Amino acid sequence: MQNLNIYNSLTNKKEIFNPLKDGYVGMYVCGPTVYSNVHLGNVRTFMSFDMIYRYFLHLGYKVRYVRNITDAGHLTDDNSEDKISTKARLEQLEPMEIVQKYTVDFHQILKKFNLLPPSIEPTATGHILEQIQAIETILKNGLAYEVNGSVYFDVLKYNETENYGILSKRKIEDAIENTRVLDGQSDKKNAQDFALWKKADPEHIQRWDSPWGIGFPGWHLECTVMSTKYLGEEFDIHGGGMDLKFPHHECEIAQAQACNHVAPVKYWMHCNMLTMNGKKMSKSTGNNILPEEIFSGENKNISKSYSASVARFFMMQAHYRSILDFSDEALLASEKGFNRLMEAINLLDSLKASATSTFDVKVWKQKCYDAMNDDFNTPILIANLFEAVKIINLMHDNKSTLTSEDLEEFKKVVFAFTFDVLALENTTVDNDNSDKLKGVVEILIGLRNQARENKDWALSDKIRDELIELGIQLKDGKEGTGFIIN
RNA sequence: GGCGUCAUGGCCGAGUGGCUAGGCUGGGCUCUGCAAAAGCUCCUACAGCGGUUCGAAUCCGCUUGACGCCUCCA
Numbered sequence: 001m002q003n004l005n006i007y008n009s010l011t012n013k014k015e016i017f018n019p020l021k022d023g024y025v026g027m028y029v030c031g032p033t034v035y036s037n038v039h040l041g042n043v044r045t046f047m048s049f050d051m052i053y054r055y056f057l058h059l060g061y062k063v064r065y066v067r068n069i070t071d072a073g074h075l076t077d078d079n080s081e082d083k084i085s086t087k088a089r090l091e092q093l094e095p096m097e098i099v100q101k102y103t104v105d106f107h108q109i110l111k112k113f114n115l116l117p118p119s120i121e122p123t124a125t126g127h128i129l130e131q132i133q134a135i136e137t138i139l140k141n142g143l144a145y146e147v148n149g150s151v152y153f154d155v156l157k158y159n160e161t162e163n164y165g166i167l168s169k170r171k172i173e174d175a176i177e178n179t180r181v182l183d184g185q186s187d188k189k190n191a192q193d194f195a196l197w198k199k200a201d202p203e204h205i206q207r208w209d210s211p212w213g214i215g216f217p218g219w220h221l222e223c224t225v226m227s228t229k230y231l232g233e234e235f236d237i238h239g240g241g242m243d244l245k246f247p248h249h250e251c252e253i254a255q256a257q258a259c260n261h262v263a264p265v266k267y268w269m270h271c272n273m274l275t276m277n278g279k280k281m282s283k284s285t286g287n288n289i290l291p292e293e294i295f296s297g298e299n300k301n302i303s304k305s306y307s308a309s310v311a312r313f314f315m316m317q318a319h320y321r322s323i324l325d326f327s328d329e330a331l332l333a334s335e336k337g338f339n340r341l342m343e344a345i346n347l348l349d350s351l352k353a354s355a356t357s358t359f360d361v362k363v364w365k366q367k368c369y370d371a372m373n374d375d376f377n378t379p380i381l382i383a384n385l386f387e388a389v390k391i392i393n394l395m396h397d398n399k400s401t402l403t404s405e406d407l408e409e410f411k412k413v414v415f416a417f418t419f420d421v422l423a424l425e426n427t428t429v430d431n432d433n434s435d436k437l438k439g440v441v442e443i444l445i446g447l448r449n450q451a452r453e454n455k456d457w458a459l460s461d462k463i464r465d466e467l468i469e470l471g472i473q474l475k476d477g478k479e480g481t482g483f484i485i486n
Numbered sequence: 487g488g489c490g491u492c493a494u495g496g497c498c499g500a501g502u503g504g505c506u507a508g509g510c511u512g513g514g515c516u517c518u519g520c521a522a523a524a525g526c527u528c529c530u531a532c533a534g535c536g537g538u539u540c541g542a543a544u545c546c547g548c549u550u551g552a553c554g555c556c557u558c559c560a
Contacts, residue, residue, distance in 0.1 A: 014502095029560090030560075031560090032559095033558080033559075033560095038560085039560090041559095041560060042560045043560085044560070046560070082558095083558070168555080168556090169489075169490075170488090170555090170556080171488095174488055174489070219558080240560065242491095242554070242555085242560080243554075243555070244560070245554095245555075246489095246555060246556070247555090247556085247557090248558095271560070272554090273553085273554070274560085278553075279553080280554070281560090282558095282559060282560095284558070284559065285559095317498075317499065317509070318498085318499065318500090319499085322492090322499080323491085323492075323553070323554085324498095324499090325498085329497060329498075329510085330497075330498050330510090331498095332510075333497070333498060333509065333510035334498080334509075334510080335510095336509080336511095337508090337510065338509095341509095371500095377500075377501095379500050379501095379508075379509095380500060380507075382500095383500070383507055384508085386508055386509070387508085390525085393523090393524055393525070394524085396524080397517095397524065399524095399525070452519080455519070457519060457520070460519090461521080464521080465521095468522085473522070474522075474523085475523045476517095476518070476521090476522075477517095477524075478517085
């Protein structure tokens, strides 16, 4: 197996991937908080890790991929109620109805973008007991304290022997200086302490019994507990959006260290933000676009609808660690490029082998792997796929050749990267009516060819132009006329 | 205010010292009855200023600008 380099946010360097156990990968990715519809920015992160998951599978690893559903615990701005409870009150539903509604939406959307389901998808509410046990352990280890029915993690105490800020590269002294002023009615000893367990006010709907009274778990604990339970005290990869790096992931490290006395994660991976109009997409600010709006075209930021595959291709054309700005213009360009790629792939099966090869398939194949092995560089991979497009078109025009052995290898690699790794779906292939539709188009092509032989250009052009209006484009080539249906 | 990231040609977007990224757009050519498609080809680059170096988009410093985190966020 070839060396795979991964950019580790913990060290800010690319490192050769060495799994804890040969041939196996344990990967945890922070999932959504299910109190509203996922927007395209959320989708980007999950799509990036789907690509990463798929590439590991392609390389032959056995992967346990855990992605949670956060269905409890995230507080709103006023710190009095969590987001799911707030939404439940607003929509007059049970919190679990809210959770169910948006979990179903989440799954449907990801399926449309062709994401594989994770191996395990645990929920926070399904792991309250484990969270209480973890809190007890942290209390026992002297790194948390109870105040008035709530339990807080003692960041300063932890920082005496460990490094709070190891991931986000913050110095706790700076944080203290900068937060000294805002001193509230908080029970916390220090502003940077975070809640492990919060006492529930009487009106709080989501509530569980605990050794410290009725309450609910803190918002960083679930990931620590669930990753430990399903992947062990140490595991290979932890991923999530860049915006979770601090405080969420920093707190996860602290909690895991406080419980198990080991660094939980070998490689931290962070996907960058999808922006729109230069600003981060976000649920709370409303600067976002929903997948359904992409599919329907009903959003003021786009001029037309786009397929999920085009959106996926658009995102795969940027590196996962780069900020990507969403725009109609960029989507239009991606759609054209995507169609060109798919049209070439549609020609692959009709290509004929020759006695010699004019193109080095082995070198090209290695370039594809080199791109992916360099921290999952999908834009470079796609550039290489466009080199393949050129070869396919040249072969189609009999201007380039491959031996049957090379051709088989070439097809295998093109298919593997396009469909298995990038997980693009060939929307240019037709649906159930295709055979009949194709037959009709073939008849029209025949009529047009007769007209052309008779130099009846008026008729031949009429057939061509009326077909194009229906979205059927004829392509005249040396070997006859082909067509694509858009 | 603190910490951090980024600034590439008309647009999107790769590239951690010397060698064509790629896609989209625009011009020219080949093919074609004419187009389209396809192929070939061309144009406009590395925010600004200074430094290191034989050589920098790539390293260092400063300036300007943008964004992210510091509160829930993928």
